Amino acid sequence: MTISSVLIANRGEIAVRIIRAAKALGLRTVQVYSHADAGSLAVQLADEAIDIGPPAAKKSYLNIEAVLAAARAAKVDAIHPGYGFLSENADFAEAVVAAGMKFVGPDASAIRLLGDKVVARQVAARAGVPTVPGSDGRVSDITEAAAIVARIGFPVMIKAAAGGGGRGIRIAHTLEDFERHFPQASAEAAAAFGDGGLYIEKVIEKARHVEVQILGDGRNFVHCYERECSLQRRRQKVWEEAPAAGLPADVRESLCDSAVALARSVGYSGAGTVEYLYDDASRDFYFIEVNTRIQVEHPATEMITGLDLVQEMLRIAGGQPLSVRQEDISIAGHAIECRINAEDPHRGFMPGPGTVETLVVPRGEGIRFDTMLFAGYTVPPFYDSLLGKLIVHGSDRAACLAKLRTALAGLRITGIPTTVPLHQALAADADVAAGRFHTRFLEDWLETKFAASAGGAREVA
Amino acid sequence: MSKAEIKSPLPGMFYRRPSPDSAPFKNDGDAVSAADVIGIVEVMKSFHEVTAGIDGKAIRFLVDDADAVMAGQALAEVEA
Numbered sequence: 001m002t003i004s005s006v007l008i009a010n011r012g013e014i015a016v017r018i019i020r021a022a023k024a025l026g027l028r029t030v031q032v033y034s035h036a037d038a039g040s041l042a043v044q045l046a047d048e049a050i051d052i053g054p055p056a057a058k059k060s061y062l063n064i065e066a067v068l069a070a071a072r073a074a075k076v077d078a079i080h081p082g083y084g085f086l087s088e089n090a091d092f093a094e095a096v097v098a099a100g101m102k103f104v105g106p107d108a109s110a111i112r113l114l115g116d117k118v119v120a121r122q123v124a125a126r127a128g129v130p131t132v133p134g135s136d137g138r139v140s141d142i143t144e145a146a147a148i149v150a151r152i153g154f155p156v157m158i159k160a161a162a163g164g165g166g167r168g169i170r171i172a173h174t175l176e177d178f179e180r181h182f183p184q185a186s187a188e189a190a191a192a193f194g195d196g197g198l199y200i201e202k203v204i205e206k207a208r209h210v211e212v213q214i215l216g217d218g219r220n221f222v223h224c225y226e227r228e229c230s231l232q233r234r235r236q237k238v239w240e241e242a243p244a245a246g247l248p249a250d251v252r253e254s255l256c257d258s259a260v261a262l263a264r265s266v267g268y269s270g271a272g273t274v275e276y277l278y279d280d281a282s283r284d285f286y287f288i289e290v291n292t293r294i295q296v297e298h299p300a301t302e303m304i305t306g307l308d309l310v311q312e313m314l315r316i317a318g319g320q321p322l323s324v325r326q327e328d329i330s331i332a333g334h335a336i337e338c339r340i341n342a343e344d345p346h347r348g349f350m351p352g353p354g355t356v357e358t359l360v361v362p363r364g365e366g367i368r369f370d371t372m373l374f375a376g377y378t379v380p381p382f383y384d385s386l387l388g389k390l391i392v393h394g395s396d397r398a399a400c401l402a403k404l405r406t407a408l409a410g411l412r413i414t415g416i417p418t419t420v421p422l423h424q425a426l427a428a429d430a431d432v433a434a435g436r437f438h439t440r441f442l443e444d445w446l447e448t449k450f451a452a453s454a455g456g457a458r459e460v461a
Numbered sequence: 462m463s464k465a466e467i468k469s470p471l472p473g474m475f476y477r478r479p480s481p482d483s484a485p486f487k488n489d490g491d492a493v494s495a496a497d498v499i500g501i502v503e504v505m506k507s508f509h510e511v512t513a514g515i516d517g518k519a520i521r522f523l524v525d526d527a528d529a530v531m532a533g534q535a536l537a538e539v540e541a
Binding site for chain 2: 036054055056342343350351353381382383384385
């Protein structure tokens with residue numbers, strides 16, 4: 001391998017995860033940290049740690065100059081960006097390479113191409129990946145828009161081309177709705193994003209969120225099967241599974257093949273995820289977007305395939321070809337990941353940073369807990385609320401759920417609120433056990449079943 | 462003349478403006494009523510409005526825009 005050291009430009013559980021993978025490969029590890037993270041587990045585990053500034057992310061973890069200065073000072077060969085922060089910032093990827101280091105991820109050009117929602121959709125369509133019925137790009141006026149709507153049918157989403165993360169979306173159910181919303185959406189997009197460009201997509205109702213893990217080294221491309229992440233609150237994933245329960249084998253094959261075709265069409269290098277909506281009733285799947293980084297939920301895939309995706313990313317960045325061929329990768333059993341956040345599910349998911357008093361982690365075959373917590377650690381208020389991920393593997397989904405219930409009962413975090421009670425309720429739910437859910441399921445379930453189970457008097461926002 | 466402190470209900474990042482390009486909610490010397498929003502605390506990427514909680518003739522801020530604050534820290538004082 002052409003690299004012998006790596007700087008971790010991230011924090012929290014993923015920084016710990018990357019350090020462990022790097023150490024397993026014999027790499028020297030350098031952790032950057034903000035003033036709020038000086039006592040973090042990642043800082044303790046890394047071979048070296050470098051202060052990059054104040055707690056506010058834009059002055060530290062998002063500060064390209066500060067991160068690069070640390071990398072130069074530590075003379076590292078590569079930078080792993082983790083997820084969030086600078087991980088999908090093409091300018092950062094370019095600056096890392098310009099400074100003579102490897103960026104652990106795809107080329108800046110691939111990040112740029114796939115990061116533009118309208119362009120990514122065109123790339124997918126050219127690679128033969130089904131896209132949600134809608135416009136081929138921006139629509140210029142309401143006449144053109146109305147013609148598209150007449151073809152695809154209601155309900156439709158009017159989306160801002162410059163939007164993202166759920167912002168700048170309006171739904172129209174009728175032509176009257178549409179004619180009212182379209183000009184408003186354009187004016188709003190212009191005000192909010194400085195770009196009034198709109199595109200149109202059909203609403204896929206009661207869809208599941210499925211996504212395919214891909215790996216590429218620029219020449220060879222493989223998929224590591226799919227995950228299902230339909231249990232979401234406010235478009236944030238809460239619970240993820242691998243593989244997707246109830247996905248027919250022929251659909252799985254065409255879904256995963258389409259992700260590989262997309263990766264090949266752009267000469268992808270590194271780990272990535274192609275996200276789709278899946279419609280149970282019609283068995284159709286539709287491309288949504290590509291994430292050009294490691295994802296939070298990658299351990300679910302590792303549990304069913306036996307791969308170490310973060311080690312694989314580091315090896316690819318070090319110039320090595322993929323360590324596996326497609327025929328080497330297969331699904332064994334079922335895995336579920338629960339995101340444990342510092343939020344109180346009984347109080348509208350109010351975040352609760354603070355000091356962890358006790359930490360008891362369940363152990364056993366097929367149980368993994370990725371975390372940055374330790375007893376006595378103070379969770380700072382400045383970053384996201386993810387504390388850790390409980391990942392459980394069983395011989396099949398029922399065995400996995402049974403093991404998950406035991407593991408959740410054995411996970412004890414005191415001193416701060418956590419979402420463990422939410423996961424206990426989900427793991428005991430009949431609909432969840434039957435795999436009867438879609439992307440809108442969890443929010444309804446929170447308002448009805450969970451609110452009732454919590455005693456009714458407590459507010460669930 | 463009595464003074465009262467407005468304390469942060471949560472730890473996090475304190476913002477004096479609704480968005481980076483907006484005018485501040487309140488300037489030093491402004492009168493406030495109890496229901497007025499004087500700032501926002503961002504905690505773990507969620508945003509919580511801070512209200513004055515008291516009527517007063519003049520407010521004076523003790524922390525800057527985008528300063529890190531602790532729960533219970535005085536954000537401003539108000540002349541009643």
